[in-house]
Amino acid sequence: MLERSADIKDVPYQRVRDSPTLKFYSSWEKYESGMGEPVGIANPIINERMLRGAELVELRPDGSYRGSLEEESPSADLFSVTEGRILAKHLMSLKSSLKLKVNDGENRRVEIIYLAPEAGSSHHHIRIDVGRGSSAEIALISSARSSAGVPITTMEAFVGEGSKLRIWRVSVFEREGLPISWLRVSGRGASEVEVRNVLLGGGASFASDEISLIGSKSAAKMNSFLMAMEGEKVDHLTNISNNSPGSNASIFVNGFNFGGVLVHRGKLKVTREAIESENKLSSIFYRIGSGSKTYSVPSLEVEGDFAVSASHETSVSPLPEIVLFYMKSRGLNERESLEVMVRSSLSKVLEGMDGDAIEKVISEILLRAPSGISP
Amino acid sequence: MKVEGKAELLDTISSSSEAAAFSPRYEKAIEIRGKVDRSLVEEISREKREPEWMLRLRLKALESYNKLPAPNWLSGIDELDLDELIHYLKPDAALARSWDDIPEGIRRVYESLKLPEAEKRVLAGISFQFESETVYLGVKRMLEEKKVIMVPMEEAVIRYPDMVKQYFSKVFPYAEHKFAALHTALWSGGVFVYVPKGVRIPQPIEAFFFMASALEGQFEHTLLIADEGSELQFIEGCSAPMYKRYSFHDGMVEIYAHKGSKVKFVTLQNWSGNVINFNNKRAVAEGGAYVEWLEGSVGSKVTYVYPSTILKGNDSSTSIYTITISNGKKLKDTGAKVIAIGKNARAKLVSKSISANGGKNVYRGLVRINKGAMNAVVASSCDSLILDGSSSSYTYPHNQVEEDTASITHEARTGRISEEQLFYMRSRGLSEGEAKSLMVLGFMEDVLIDVPFEMASVLNSVVQLEFSKLGGMG
Numbered sequence: 001m002l003e004r005s006a007d008i009k010d011v012p013y014q015r016v017r018d019s020p021t022l023k024f025y026s027s028w029e030k031y032e033s034g035m036g037e038p039v040g041i042a043n044p045i046i047n048e049r050m051l052r053g054a055e056l057v058e059l060r061p062d063g064s065y066r067g068s069l070e071e072e073s074p075s076a077d078l079f080s081v082t083e084g085r086i087l088a089k090h091l092m093s094l095k096s097s098l099k100l101k102v103n104d105g106e107n108r109r110v111e112i113i114y115l116a117p118e119a120g121s122s123h124h125h126i127r128i129d130v131g132r133g134s135s136a137e138i139a140l141i142s143s144a145r146s147s148a149g150v151p152i153t154t155m156e157a158f159v160g161e162g163s164k165l166r167i168w169r170v171s172v173f174e175r176e177g178l179p180i181s182w183l184r185v186s187g188r189g190a191s192e193v194e195v196r197n198v199l200l201g202g203g204a205s206f207a208s209d210e211i212s213l214i215g216s217k218s219a220a221k222m223n224s225f226l227m228a229m230e231g232e233k234v235d236h237l238t239n240i241s242n243n244s245p246g247s248n249a250s251i252f253v254n255g256f257n258f259g260g261v262l263v264h265r266g267k268l269k270v271t272r273e274a275i276e277s278e279n280k281l282s283s284i285f286y287r288i289g290s291g292s293k294t295y296s297v298p299s300l301e302v303e304g305d306f307a308v309s310a311s312h313e314t315s316v317s318p319l320p321e322i323v324l325f326y327m328k329s330r331g332l333n334e335r336e337s338l339e340v341m342v343r344s345s346l347s348k349v350l351e352g353m354d355g356d357a358i359e360k361v362i363s364e365i366l367l368r369a370p371s372g373i374s375p
Numbered sequence: 376m377k378v379e380g381k382a383e384l385l386d387t388i389s390s391s392s393e394a395a396a397f398s399p400r401y402e403k404a405i406e407i408r409g410k411v412d413r414s415l416v417e418e419i420s421r422e423k424r425e426p427e428w429m430l431r432l433r434l435k436a437l438e439s440y441n442k443l444p445a446p447n448w449l450s451g452i453d454e455l456d457l458d459e460l461i462h463y464l465k466p467d468a469a470l471a472r473s474w475d476d477i478p479e480g481i482r483r484v485y486e487s488l489k490l491p492e493a494e495k496r497v498l499a500g501i502s503f504q505f506e507s508e509t510v511y512l513g514v515k516r517m518l519e520e521k522k523v524i525m526v527p528m529e530e531a532v533i534r535y536p537d538m539v540k541q542y543f544s545k546v547f548p549y550a551e552h553k554f555a556a557l558h559t560a561l562w563s564g565g566v567f568v569y570v571p572k573g574v575r576i577p578q579p580i581e582a583f584f585f586m587a588s589a590l591e592g593q594f595e596h597t598l599l600i601a602d603e604g605s606e607l608q609f610i611e612g613c614s615a616p617m618y619k620r621y622s623f624h625d626g627m628v629e630i631y632a633h634k635g636s637k638v639k640f641v642t643l644q645n646w647s648g649n650v651i652n653f654n655n656k657r658a659v660a661e662g663g664a665y666v667e668w669l670e671g672s673v674g675s676k677v678t679y680v681y682p683s684t685i686l687k688g689n690d691s692s693t694s695i696y697t698i699t700i701s702n703g704k705k706l707k708d709t710g711a712k713v714i715a716i717g718k719n720a721r722a723k724l725v726s727k728s729i730s731a732n733g734g735k736n737v738y739r740g741l742v743r744i745n746k747g748a749m750n751a752v753v754a755s756s757c758d759s760l761i762l763d764g765s766s767s768s769y770t771y772p773h774n775q776v777e778e779d780t781a782s783i784t785h786e787a788r789t790g791r792i793s794e795e796q797l798f799y800m801r802s803r804g805l806s807e808g809e810a811k812s813l814m815v816l817g818f819m820e821d822v823l824i825d826v827p828f829e830m831a832s833v834l835n836s837v838v839q840l841e842f843s844k845l846g847g848m849g
Contacts, residue, residue, distance in 0.1 A: 294776045298785070302768045302769075304767065305766070306764060312770070313786040314772075316781070316782070
């Protein structure tokens with residue numbers, strides 16, 4: 001660990017060991033230049049509650065919060081300041097850590113609204129402890145109009161045996177926004193961890209999800225919807241380290257690129273402990289409009305011949321002609337066809353959330369999408 | 376393009392294991408070893424009586440080598456100490472055009488590899504490099520009649536300087552990474568081939584590289600130029616005896632395929648188990664050209680190789696097949712790279728890896744579609760087979776699409792041999808080893824279908840040889 005006084009300029013942005021010629025895909029310099037004392041509160045794009053009946057927590061740009069979480073002195077068990085410079089700056093800027101505890105056998109639903117600064121950076125860390133035989137549903141909602149701020153969150157979750165944790169992350173920004181969010185989850189035996197993302201826009205949005213499964217018969221599922229317009233970048237990382245016998249691990253990412261930059265890096269690591277496990281990573285990206293850039297890096301690490309299956313697949317293409325033809329033959333115009341595809345992709349990601357709020361997110365997407373979608 | 380004389384090629388490949396079993400006796404003429412610095416590079420250049428421009432290139436590469444950081448993505452080369460290596464080792468043998476003119480100790484290597492028979496019946500030309508120098512060059516009259524140039528790389532530097540200047544280190548610039556720079560600073564040996572416009576060579580040309588000493592570095596440079604509408608097949612083979620200490624190979628292959636040409640490059644790498652093998656391979660394909668790489672990586676302790684094609688021209692295409700076997704405590708860090716620049720580019724990447732007895736296979740791929748590479752279509756697949764609990768497989772494909780009309784797909788699967796499959800085959804009377812060998816061949820079948828029958832047979836036999844250690848098929 002670095003001491004607080006240490007010079008974090010010596011910490012690299014990111015430690016990359018996976019290619020002879022590639023450096024990194026993330027816009028670390030851009031984030032760093034946007035960091036600083038937070039200024040004001042940006043207008044949120046999503047004002048509706050997304051988890052009906054859930055406890056409400058509000059995170060504010062100055063590091064304060066409102067809601068029913070416990071406040072502790074800053075600490076993070078699953079993150080280290082030595083990992084990368086932006087993460088180090090974030091951890092060192094924390095005023096406190098917020099703790100959400102779900103007792104054995106208890107069920108909790110919490111909606112966390114993260115109010116982004118108009119400029120500068122804000123820092124929050126949340127620790128979630130889910131006891132045995134319990135369940136938790138957490139929604140982290142972050143959105144901002146005309147914000148050049150860098151709202152940063154780290155979340156770490158520990159899921160006890162036989163428990164369920166579902167996390168939604170909804171991040172909707174206009175092209176100035178620079179949100180960063182790291183999530184790390186440790187799931188014990190027979191636990192079920194599900195992470196769903198809707199990531200729209202931002203000058204550079206970074207969302208990283210990592211799940212480690214230990215104990216037997218656990219499950220980890222990630223499902224993400226990404227979208228970027230011209231001048232926007234969405235950078236998403238999904239990793240699962242599967243150490244669980246008889247487990248199931250899956251990652252699915254669906255992206256719509258309307259002339260922006262989409263990055264997805266995903267890794268499935270299947271260790272020797274994950275005997276008789278099933279593991280799959282897949283991603284599909286559609287490019288609509290012109291000038292888009294899409295980067296997909298689906299990695300697979302398999303140790304030993306113990307897993308039942310381990311695979312990954314990805315495709316990057318214009319919208320398939322055959323899909324458009326099918327929809328047109330049913331009387332749908334291009335706009336309506338796009339709406340059908342977006343709804344179809346989002347329905348599984350947002351399932352379980354409030355219907356009105358889902359409509360709000362879909363409206364925002366369609367509002368941004370250009371009128372013509374022919375490949 | 377068909378390869379004639381399958382049987383002879385098979386003999387050559389299978390014999391490389393036999394050749395690795397003994398250490399040839401020969402006289403050394405020059406040995407340059409020690410710290411890689413300016414004086415060492417100048418000494419190599421002086422011994423080769425190179426023109427000034429080549430020395431300048433070497434020294435620039437050395438400068439890059441000193442500046443570039445050690446790649447942090449490498450593993451398994453902890454024992455590599457460049458300062459203790461012999462970087463240039465010239466045997467006391469002049470370049471021969473007849474077998475009889477080669478010193479007996481070296482000729483025995485040749486004969487054990489059954490290369491003379493292969494040359495006689497199958498090959499259009501052959502180059503044999505022993506340590507750092509080409510000691511034999513056989514060029515059939517057919518090549519001379521068609522005005523094909525096939526000479527040792529050093530000779531090309533002297534006789535065809537304009538062509539060499541145009542392509543050497545241009546397809547694969549030395550500044551790209553530390554080991555490419557090291558290669559260019561120290562290169563020695565290799566072959567230069569130029570195929571004139573419209574000339575098609577029905578038989579393959581082969582280059583064979585042999586390292587006879589421990590703690591030796593071999594840095595051969597192969598440069599192939601296929602002029603417009605020409606066709607060329609090239610086979611690269613390699614072998615080394617087993618020593619207590621390691622040897623280091625840092626070769627480079629540059630291919631320039633002009634408009635409408637076809638180049639097929641086949642490597643059957645069967646270094647002995649203590650060679651650290653680094654190979655830098657890249658091709659540029661102009662309009663309508665086709666480049667095919669077939670990388671069979673069987674031997675060595677550690678291998679790093681990523682055949683790459685830059686699809687520069689419109690309607691250019693490439694296929695890259697990699698088959699890697701890590702049997703035992705070996706690491707194969709391989710992959711394929713395609714960069715599409717021209718319109719309507721097509722690429723197919725197929726990788727098959729087999730890990731057994733603690734072996735590790737790593738696949739690193741890059742598919743990059745540049746803006747303007749309209750209608751590019753790339754399909755890549757990467758299958759791994761793990762035969763036991765101590766082996767492993769890692770896949771890192773990078774897909775970068777910056778053109779709206781392009782389509783790429785990538786799929787990868789890591790599998791194992793199931794108990795049910797084994798039980799079924801054993802119930803038919805096969806031993807476990809035989810059953811596993813058969814299933815390995817079945818696993819590779821779909822890639823073997825895609826390559827010409829003769830080449831598939833060669834690879835089939837290499838796999839059988841390797842997996843006969845599991846018992847059975849050899």
